Amino acid sequence: MGLLDSSMDQTQVRRLLARLGIAPEQSGVCHEEWADAGGDEVEIISPADGQMLAAVRLGVEEDYDDAVYFAQRVWPKWRDLPAPKRGELIREIGNELRTAKDDLGMLVSLEAGKILAEGRGEVQEMIDIADFAVGLSRQLYGLTMHSERPGHRMYEQWHPLGLVGCITAFNFPVAVWSWNALIAAVCGDCVVWKPSEKTPLTSVAVQLIVDRVLERHGFRGVFTLVNGRGRVVGERMLQDRRLPLISATGSCGMGRRAAEIVGARLGKTLLELGGNNGIVVMEDADPRLAVRAILFGAVGTAGQRCTTLRRVFLHRAIAAEFTEYLLKAWAQIRVGHPLDPKTLCGPLIDTHAVRKMEAGLAEARTQGGEVLFGGERVERDYAGAPLLGGCYVRPALVRAHHSMPVVREELFAPVLYLMEFEDLDDAIRQHNDVPQGLSSAIFTSDLRVSERFLSYSGSDCGIANVNIGTSGAEIGGAFGGEKETGGGRESGSDSWKAYMRRQTVTINWSRELPLAQGIAFDL
Ligand code: NAD
Secondary structure (H helix, E strand, C coil): CCHHHHCCCHHHHHHHHHHHCCCCEEECEECCCECCCCCCEEEEECCCCCCEEEEEECCCHHHHHHHHHHHHHHHHHHHHCCHHHHHHHHHHHHHHHHHHHHHHHHHHHHHHCCCHHHHHHHHHHHHHHHHHHHHHCCCCCCCEECCCCCCEEEEEEEEECCEEEEECCCCCCCHHHHHHHHHHHHCCCEEEEECCCCCHHHHHHHHHHHHHHHHHCCCCCCEEEECCCHHHHHHHHHHCCCCCEEEEECCHHHHHHHHHHHHHCCCEEEEECCCCEEEEECCCCCHHHHHHHHHHHHHHHHHCCCCCEEEEEEECCCHHHHHHHHHHHHHCCCECCCCCCCCCECCCCCHHHHHHHHHHHHHHHHCCCEEEECCCECCECCCCCECCCCCCECCEEEECCCCCHHHHCCCCCCEEEEEEECCHHHHHHHHHCCCEECEEEEECCCHHHHHHHHCCCCCCCCEEEECCCCCCCCCCCEECCEECCCCCCEECCCHHHHHEEEEEEEEECCCCCCCHHHCCCCC
């Protein structure tokens, strides 16, 4: 299948947008209503074929302020609604997402360039997190403690924080919002969303879907949307004391800025930043599993996931053989249009990203790396049909050394560095020797080796896997990373606690007033 079968013409695009409720010239700001936003109009070009999908008018500071005022007005009513009732609304949002899954998934593919299976998968992740949030709405548990004083009871309870600012990246244009927003909402917060400038259309589609549910129940404003530039609307959010929590997903540079500005006003941040993820392949690894995991990890979403596999450490004894396996696998990767079901690797987000990949590879060569495969631009798909828009590249394999400075950086493209190690200690040392700490994995059949990798002296990442790859996390676990990845945790487990404030309560039901630590303080 080639371009003619998989691409969408303008009429089909218009129909898709119309089904999702998006106008060809669309406002990117929604609070009480879709606003006449005050910023510039940007044309959204699909990386899949270079065609314009729609034009979106961006918001500026005033639009953002309107969204915050509206959310502030709605918040007390939302906060007063019992959590399980809030969960009922999220259940309906999950159902609306089920209905819209195919269309929204297709828009994710067209706007962000990820293959359709991943576009749909992203919407499925939203549905899964909605289900999780519904259950959570009855489980916002606090602990009880035994007081050291007689006739006293101690417990802790969790209250809503208020307004949460959610800044998201282009590569998960809808799922990351849902990890934050649907959990924060059952916690009793309102969420103001600033999506990436590169993917405003999907955010508009999501806002239209969730608004239908909120409208039915008189709760518009629980979720508001302000598309705008990072340095304009994003900066304003960081500085805004009305938002006690900023959840920011994006590059380490953006996260550093968020930590500084929000930290200066002693606000809270939840940071989900860049990764530089590695897999260690031991000599007893099952090559069938390892090669498949490495392929998906490095090439899925065209190497543009935070959890994308960027570094593979091969045990010296199997390095040559494994490199051959990988070369064989890489030669079979079908680069093509993201709507073509046979495509494994779609386009990068834009031509700027292509140039960055080329510059990164040039730098790797200068630093002693050897490009074993790929790295070039691709103008025809695997079946020979033309690929338009200039965003397609051949995923690259590079023989490298962990001391090369480029290996320490997150190059947001399908470039996989292959390195060798002597023994497990050497592998762990090399693996941990980068500033980022998101996701990691080891392939081995030896329990002692895998347990060592998972121990405190093993992987230093927020995620550590055995015999599965670095990407494709399930929503049930807490997701996030250490070091320059920012330390935040989102999605499952007890990540909800970030969206609430903890209150410790002591109740004296005795007729005395004993002090803690036995202190006597009587007149
Ligand atoms: P980016 O940092 O360029 O932009 C992310 C968001 O930050 C955008 O909405 C942008 O407008 C906003 N922003 C930029 N400057 C800002 C500022 N000064 N103030 C406030 N907001 C600002 O990132 P990107 O290119 O969209 O996404 C790719 C990056 O995101 C990669 O580094 C990737 O690893 C990371 N990411 C991390 C996770 C995670 O969970 N750890 C998930 C997805 C993406």
